[in-house]
Amino acid sequence: MRIHLFKILVICLVLTNISCENDSESDLVDVTIVPLVTYENSVKTIIDDNCTTCHNDPLVNFAPMPLLTFDQVKEAVDNRGLINRVSSEDISFLMPFGGPRLPQSTIDVIIQWNTDGLLEQ
Numbered sequence: 094m095r096i097h098l099f100k101i102l103v104i105c106l107v108l109t110n111i112s113c114e115n116d117s118e119s120d121l122v123d124v125t126i127v128p129l130v131t132y133e134n135s136v137k138t139i140i141d142d143n144c145t146t147c148h149n150d151p152l153v154n155f156a157p158m159p160l161l162t163f164d165q166v167k168e169a170v171d172n173r174g175l176i177n178r179v180s181s182e183d184i185s186f187l188m189p190f191g192g193p194r195l196p197q198s199t200i201d202v203i204i205q206w207n208t209d210g211l212l213e214q
């Protein structure tokens with residue numbers, strides 16, 4: 094009986110050792126954590142810098158809605174085609190109204206915000 098237990102112990106030790114063995118670093122995965130885009134960490138600043146000259150409260154230059162809060166900006170993505178408007182190549186449709194078009198990297202942040210689930214923070 095004692096020999097039997099001893100065998101089991103040895104087998105366990107061998108298995109544990111094999112499963113944890115790692116002689117090379119080349120197969121270690123380099124994990125880069127990309128934080129999610131949120132309204133608070135990225136989008137608010139973009140909208141404040143480029144849109145609220147018109148989309149304010151009170152409204153300026155005949156803009157149809159304010160873009161001052163998370164709810165308002167999220168609603169504009171969901172129901173007012175905000176992403177199509179900032180992505181457009183058509184100057185008569187593009188936002189900011191009258192252009193110039195935002196840098197693609199900035200547009201991509203808004204698109205990524207949508208992909209990440211339109212989080213507030």
Ligand code: HEC
Nearest residue numbers: 143144146147154155156157169173174175178188189190
């Ligand atoms: C110079 C003023 C001005 C600026 C700056 C501006 N807008 Fe506008 N926006 C308007 C006007 C006026 C309209 C209504 C006419 C139209 O739809 O083209 C409008 C319409 C929109 C609409 C469509 C609303 C609807 O219900 O159809 C969206 C979405 C929008 N803007 C988003 C933005 C975003 C996002 C920015 C910043 C990147 C921005 N706008 C910057 C004036 C502006």
